[in-house]
Amino acid sequence: MIMAEHTELRPNRFTTWSFALLTGYIVENHHNYIRAAAPVIAGHLAAVVHDHGAAHPELRKVQTVFAAVVDDLNQHMWKEENILFPYMRDMVAARHEGRAPMPAPFASVSMPVARMMADHEQADDELAQIRDLTRGYVVPGDACETYRACLGALEEFEHDLHEHVHLENTILFPRAVAFEQED
Ligand SMILES: [Fe+2]
Numbered sequence: 001m002i003m004a005e006h007t008e009l010r011p012n013r014f015t016t017w018s019f020a021l022l023t024g025y026i027v028e029n030h031h032n033y034i035r036a037a038a039p040v041i042a043g044h045l046a047a048v049v050h051d052h053g054a055a056h057p058e059l060r061k062v063q064t065v066f067a068a069v070v071d072d073l074n075q076h077m078w079k080e081e082n083i084l085f086p087y088m089r090d091m092v093a094a095r096h097e098g099r100a101p102m103p104a105p106f107a108s109v110s111m112p113v114a115r116m117m118a119d120h121e122q123a124d125d126e127l128a129q130i131r132d133l134t135r136g137y138v139v140p141g142d143a144c145e146t147y148r149a150c151l152g153a154l155e156e157f158e159h160d161l162h163e164h165v166h167l168e169n170t171i172l173f174p175r176a177v178a179f180e181q182e183d
């Protein structure tokens with residue numbers, strides 16, 4: 001119930017936040033969550049593949065896809081944190097200060113935004129593969145505690161990515177594109 005209330009309240013609250021606050025929140029809350037959760041899940045997966053891989057051969061595939069999505073997300077977050085988010089914050093500061101925004105390797109913010117949205121789709125597809133491989137994160141009858149924890153953590157990881165992508169795709173990115181066009 002608490003989760004449902006939060007998801008309903010959040011979009012309204014976030015639409016009033018500055019670029020600095022919103023990008024800071026995304027990094028602190030979602031990017032840092034990925035950085036903290038990924039090695040824990042990878043560790044669970046290694047143990048579960050070792051103990052249950054023979055009875056559940058799909059676990060090895062889950063491990064491979066998870067490593068791929070983490071690699072993709074690390075590169076993606078690097079681009080957001082080092083190029084796109086600083087550019088968005090500077091775009092606002094530059095408007096206030098009456099100067100041109102910082103030099104950027106793109107002609108319009110809509111270009112990196114489109115690339116980031118394509119990355120989001122790719123990560124979403126990879127996590128959907130994991131959902132399918134685990135039949136919706138259903139815990140098998142022969143699972144140990146680590147297996148159970150691993151599936152729970154994978155489900156949480158997908159849920160967090162959905163919230164994260166929702167914030168960027170529907171609030172942050174459209175606002176940045178609109179702000180640039182107001183110029
Ligand atoms: Fe992000």
Ligand SMILES: [Fe+2]
Pocket residue numbers: 076080116120165168
């Ligand atoms: Fe993103």
